[in-house]
Amino acid sequence: MSELEGNCLVCQSGGPTAVINASLAGVIEEALNHECIEEIYGGLNGVIGVLSEDMIDLAAESQQTIRLLKSTPGSALGTCRYAFKKEEDLERALEVFKAHDIRYFFYIGDSESMAMLDQLDALAKAQDYEMRIIGIPKTINNDISGTDHCPGYGSVIKHVATTVREMACDNESIGEGDYVSILEVQGRNTGWIAAGAALAKRRDHPHDPPHLILIPEVAFDAEKFVADVQKVLAREKYCLIVTGEGLVDADGNYVALTSTSTDAFGHVQLGGTGEFLRNLVETRLGVSARSSKLGVSARAAAHGASQTDTDEAYLAGSAAVTQAVENGKSGKMITLQRAEADSYKCETGWVDLSDVPTGSKQLPADWINDDGISVNFPFVKYATPLIQGEVTLTWENGLPNFAKFKGASIDKVLPAYEI
């Protein structure tokens, strides 16, 4: 395969993760290895930066910045939840690619981003503009189909499970009467993150916290919940509950909404499930309860990130470049796959962008126990390898140091475009 010469553009999209910048670092460092890639641009705020020609020169960033990037949370290039809104957006993106000789486009995003990339790839082909478009999956929610797991997931569940172990030590100390402690974690439509809290249980200690795991895949029933809490309190001196933010009842209605505001994709802002449960426990059982809500702090918790997840996020980024440059692939999403081996080993693969459904991949029903409040060994076996290893941050004066791009802007050459 003859190498395609030109520039490379990389963007980040959707909700940040603790390791989305590791994927970016993987793209940058691998791109530097290939002479056919001339310039390495970063688009600011996802596809918005493409449409508005807001790009920076990533090769001009220091090596120290790229090293720090691997353990910096958030999306260093900025992100967006913007999806193409009109037909002209696609045309405009391609116009920008042509104007800047972008031949390689790497987009780190979730399943909704993959659908957009697929459209772009089709348009480039229709216009006979030779380029390579590769999607790199990221999401704390682990809900993208086609990949064994998603970069970002291992780190968030390592942080959540660590937090549960720590809260368990604290909650167990409280010596006076019954005590219920609730930890609300993210996860809009799926229970992947809440389920990950199950890793906090020690092997062969099924009664270890979390005592109840509540997920959107199991319809919430207040009567059963109250009975489940009572059962735990009869056995233990406290009950530690981990809940996803998006619990729904049997009719599919969210049990707790704190706001009517919606984001750019029309998603309702969820939250308040922990407080809802706390109130239920106090009013129905007369038992003292407290709730914590990690919210955005969990997906940003670089100090609690998984080394395995960080390495795999980096690998997904570098594999995208390799597939595009060496194998001439386009219209694909990089996937993480378990190698056939006695112990866990992760390899990258790819799927066609058109084969990535935009919906959320649910937690498999056969990993949820019949009690509806716990997950089984196949889930634990699946998730445990993803949380191995601790990332070492760069500490300075007692706090972590994170990368910030200098951000040397690329000159705009096209007329302004209204987004």
Place this chain on the structure above:
Amino acid sequence: MSELEGNCLVCQSGGPTAVINASLAGVIEEALNHECIEEIYGGLNGVIGVLSEDMIDLAAESQQTIRLLKSTPGSALGTCRYAFKKEEDLERALEVFKAHDIRYFFYIGDSESMAMLDQLDALAKAQDYEMRIIGIPKTINNDISGTDHCPGYGSVIKHVATTVREMACDNESIGEGDYVSILEVQGRNTGWIAAGAALAKRRDHPHDPPHLILIPEVAFDAEKFVADVQKVLAREKYCLIVTGEGLVDADGNYVALTSTSTDAFGHVQLGGTGEFLRNLVETRLGVSARSSKLGVSARAAAHGASQTDTDEAYLAGSAAVTQAVENGKSGKMITLQRAEADSYKCETGWVDLSDVPTGSKQLPADWINDDGISVNFPFVKYATPLIQGEVTLTWENGLPNFAKFKGASIDKVLPAYEI
């Protein structure tokens, strides 16, 4: 001074911290150094364990357990918020001491505990029972008078400031329009913890997050708050707010209450301040906002603890034993003091228990800027040394390993006592 021979008893009380067990380890390891101390007992659940003779043999615990203890959150002996409720409680405690030849009593607790210890010490003296009673301060709230700072505080603010740095990376990524992010932290009556978030600002970067710090020492005014948020949003693309849980208005009323339940000391359960502010931002400014509430997870965050704080907590525990055994002190609380030196150095001292007020030490007014939403350099200079150094936990299979006492019970010798 002739040495007093007998047994030693140590208890933990009040809300746990990330390092309260380091103080316990300090007591145990120092007690082992003194031959005059025969047995080392741990009382379960604070003074409740004293009254009910629920004690375990701490010398029988493995060295590995004591090593892990130094980085285990929660109160390994269990805790209580129980204060002596009747005159007989004092008499009973002394009866238990006599029955078990307890000559050294170490109590790790907050200012309310110190008042109780003072009463006990007076009664022992009145009954001519020779013993040494020493209080060891602990609280994440840093509100005990007489000590420069309290073990537990450095770790919680290191975790909070780390979380702010991480959330800032995440929040800064969000590229679409204004965005307000709220982090609610503990601190019932004082702003010490919320103020500690200010350490997240880099030197000479006053506009770094947190952009607003809201504390109980400054009366909350909704109009000013809305204007402050608007001012930040006009300057930055997001506004990161850290708030204490106990904000009060000009009339001294809490602005947000989630529950009418009270604990054993009659404290109202606070919380929901973050959600209250989120709602205010969305309804008044029409700006998208999210809130996170670290709650108990912050005080339990051993994985984010300060090495300095851990060392000082240990030191406070060992100093209590040294003062009691070598200097024959009783009726004192161990204090942490800054040594006269060019760089930060911490020494222990003591104050009379009777000189420790039970009220909360407020954040000094002259450390709060006139804007009411930030703290000044003297605070930063005070707090920065307390967050230095990172604790290395013992990780196993991707998660931290924490100490759990075997708990060999001491035989009860007295008739049961109704608490």
